[in-house]
Amino acid sequence: MVTPKPVVKPEPARCVSADPLRICQLLLSTSTPDRLRGHGLLGKQLDRDMGSPEVLYRSVNLDADDESESILVISDGRTSAAYVFDRQSGAWWIVGEFGYSWHWHAEQAERFITLKPLVSDGMDILVRVQEGGTNV
Numbered sequence: 001m002v003t004p005k006p007v008v009k010p011e012p013a014r015c016v017s018a019d020p021l022r023i024c025q026l027l028l029s030t031s032t033p034d035r036l037r038g039h040g041l042l043g044k045q046l047d048r049d050m051g052s053p054e055v056l057y058r059s060v061n062l063d064a065d066d067e068s069e070s071i072l073v074i075s076d077g078r079t080s081a082a083y084v085f086d087r088q089s090g091a092w093w094i095v096g097e098f099g100y101s102w103h104w105h106a107e108q109a110e111r112f113i114t115l116k117p118l119v120s121d122g123m124d125i126l127v128r129v130q131e132g133g134t135n136v
């Protein structure tokens with residue numbers, strides 16, 4: 001039997017054609033085409049509108065340069081997805097993408113992404129990945 005695993009995608013950075021705040025605004029829009037466009041900018045082509053997701057936007061410095069990175073956490077009541085954006089050479093790049101859906105729970109989703117100053121002067125991002133099974 002194959003145990004479903006949480007989705008962890010260490011992928012190469014990809015350029016996005018809108019800034020993260022704009023994507024956030026699109027996702028929170030009351031307009032269905034806007035919401036679908038927001039998902040599309042994140043690389044998700046939805047064939048139908050899933051309604052308004054809960055979107056958390058944070059701007060925080062995660063690395064050595066002075067510019068802040070942006071984080072979007074999007075939850076739709078069944079799954080959560082987090083995207084970390086970095087601005088390089090005048091363009092926004094998605095440098096991290098994390099998914100949480102296995103045994104999705106609202107309380108866990110709130111703790112899915114946590115920012116804490118762990119090592120350096122700046123903030124560090126913690127991603128809690130929940131394994132399948134008993135959750136003990």
Ligand SMILES: [Ca+2]
Binds near residue numbers: 062063064067
């Ligand atoms: Ca930075």
